[in-house]
Amino acid sequence: MATYTHTEDxxxxxxxxxxxxxxxxxxxxxxxxxxxxxxEGGEAVHVEAEVHGDHVxxxxxxxxxxxxxxxxxxxxxxxxxxxxxxxxxxxxxxxxITVSLHSVxxxxxxxxxxxxxxxxxxxxxxxxxxxxxxxxxxx
Numbered sequence: 001m002a003t004y005t006h007t008e009d010x011x012x013x014x015x016x017x018x019x020x021x022x023x024x025x026x027x028x029x030x031x032x033x034x035x036x037x038x039x040e041g042g043e044a045v046h047v048e049a050e051v052h053g054d055h056v057x058x059x060x061x062x063x064x065x066x067x068x069x070x071x072x073x074x075x076x077x078x079x080x081x082x083x084x085x086x087x088x089x090x091x092x093x094x095x096x097i098t099v100s101l102h103s104v105x106x107x108x109x110x111x112x113x114x115x116x117x118x119x120x121x122x123x124x125x126x127x128x129x130x131x132x133x134x135x136x137x138x139x
Contacts, residue, residue, distance in 0.1 A: 001080070004101045006116045010124040012131045014069055014089035017097065020127050021071055021085060022064035030123035047075075080104045097123065 010017055020026055024045045027037035035055075036048040043061040050056075060075040074082030083101040090096050101116060 001102055001104050002112070004113050004116050005099065006113070006120050007096060007098045008120040008124050009090065010095050010097060010127050011093060012095055012124075012127045013093050014087050014095040016131055016134075017095045017127050018064075018066065018069040018071070018087045020130050021087065021097075021123070022062075022066065024062055026126070026130075029126040031119050032122065045073075 012020075024037045024039045027045075027047070028034045031049075033049045033051055034047060035050060036046075038046045039062075040046050040059070043063055045060045045062050046057070047060050048055065048057045058075055058077070060073060063072040065071070069087040071085040072082070073084075074080075081101070081103045083099060085097060085099045088096045088098070097120065099116065099120060101112065103112070
């Protein structure tokens with residue numbers, strides 16, 4: 001099984017950042033290939049994405065633990081794709097996000113690691129924008 005890990009800092013309070021990440025509808029805001037994510041009750045989430053030019057749909061699960069600021073997710077299938085995310089407070093208004101992805105599929109040329117790093121950068125930017133919008137009274 002391959003494991004990919006990346007850490008990113010964000011200028012957002014840890015609890016606010018975790019709240020943003022734990023909302024499934026926010027997934028398309030920081031996963032470029034994902035086009036929709038809708039909660040279906042309990043841990044179930046229906047997701048849609050564009051992958052290598054193909055529209056794909058599937059069911060995934062999402063397990064937030066707000067007390068620990070930890071999020072686990074996965075999708076059934078041949079790649080046994082799953083991961084976990086941890087949000088830690090570095091200082092008031094500043095957080096660190098650590099993500100690990102696990103899959104039996106190993107990508108060539110660093111495709112998964114590169115995608116993870118791009119998604120984490122987008123995630124931190126989206127969370128900062130969300131925080132700014134909320135602070136300005138629009139969210």
